[in-house]
Amino acid sequence: MATVVLARIDDRLIHGQVMTAWLQYVGANHIVIIDDETASDDFLKSIIEMAVPREIKLHIYHCEExxxxxxxxxxxxxxxxxxxxxxxxxxxxxxxxxLEKIIIGGMGANTKRTKFYKNISASDTERESFKKITAHGTKLVIHIIPDQQAVGVEEYLK
Structure with a gap:
């Protein structure tokens, strides 16, 4: 089975920070996007495909598959x-x-979300999902860019 070198929550999915900083930092050769909306939208998939370097494989899946x-x-x-x-x-x-660890990256504000940590926002449902993820033994940290320190989320889930 493949090795997961990075699992990241980021509502922008593919953007400069992911493509320049994280991809190089973790040495990934394959990007997997897990998102039902994106997997169902051929136009959005084509835009994402154009943003990924040719030498990097890309797959976009529905969550259940x-x-x-x-x-x-x-x-x-x-x-x-x-x-x-x-x-x-x-x-x-x-x-x-x-999954051993999941990084919380970009989760911007919207009408359903409130401030979780600095510029990270989360809805009540997302906070419950964080708790369930950690209950499965997966470490959950906030880590915006590779050269910054990761921050544990335990105290923010109380």
Missing amino acids: AAAEIKKMSDDEKLMILAKVPESFLTVIETGLP
Whole structure:
């Protein structure tokens, strides 16, 4: 099975920070996006495909199918898994793909979210998903860019 070198929640999915800082930092050769909306939108998928360097493989999956598809991947795959919301990762974990650590990156403010940590916002549902993810034994940290220190989320989930 492939090695997960980074699992990151970022509602922007593919953007400069992911492509320049994180991709190089973790040495991924394959990006997997787990998001039902994106997997169902051919136009959005084509835009994302254009943003990913040609030497990097890309797959975009619905949440329910992602764990099974990732388990089929070869051992030489180094995966960067991206999802817009924590519920996507929770589904992947609950459908059979254990993850050691998930990074909370960009989760911007919207009408359903309130401030979680500095410029990170989360809804009540997302906070519950964070708790469920950690209950599965997955470490959850806030880590915006590689050269900054990661921050644990335990105290923010009380």
